[in-house]
Amino acid sequence: TQLLEQSPQFLSIQEGENLTVYCNSSSVFSSLQWYRQEPGEGPVLLVTVVTGGEVKKLKRLTFQFGDARKDSSLHITAAQPGDTGLYLCAGRGWDYTNAGKSTFGDGTTLTVKP
């Protein structure tokens, strides 16, 4: 079973602060996604990282895939209240059985106070 651990589980910060959340596993993934979920809604895809060491930027959000493809991080610069939500990482396996499925982490709940 492939497991993804996210940390911290909860994070509460003031507007303007920077933060990093982590997604770690002992398994290797062929690709990894980050989703954001707001209350009362389903998760929405933010980014997919594919190559070990890859860095992708989405406005104030920076995503990195570990060199060994076992971990990832999400860094937010100058957080805003609109960034509040549950951040989920999801990894896709290599073999045929797991290639069509994703393993989700437990999520990081971020609250950005004005």
Add this chain to the structure above:
Amino acid sequence: DADVTQTPRNRITKTGKRIMLECSQTKGHDRMYWYRQDPGLGLRLIYYSFDVKDINKGEISDGYSVSRQAQAKFSLSLESAIPNQTALYFCATSDSAGSSYNEQFFGPGTRLTVL
């Protein structure tokens, strides 16, 4: 209009009742999934389907069944609901042809309460 819709959005039922949650999509994707979300436990896969003739169990399929009536429709049934099935249920789709990364698109969810 939403690409992935779920009905009902909220449901309260009693222990032992049979209920069905429905999912429809207009994205034209071949793969569909049912997940359950509990506080602090992320998303857990119940069942998934790669096409109309393909149904697979996920990590927590006990007590659930599914039906893929068409490429666009995937239903989840609880044959005899029990209180620990109280949770948020999400349907999702992905396109095997468009992306090899299994990027998923989620519906708005169904909040189910079993009394």
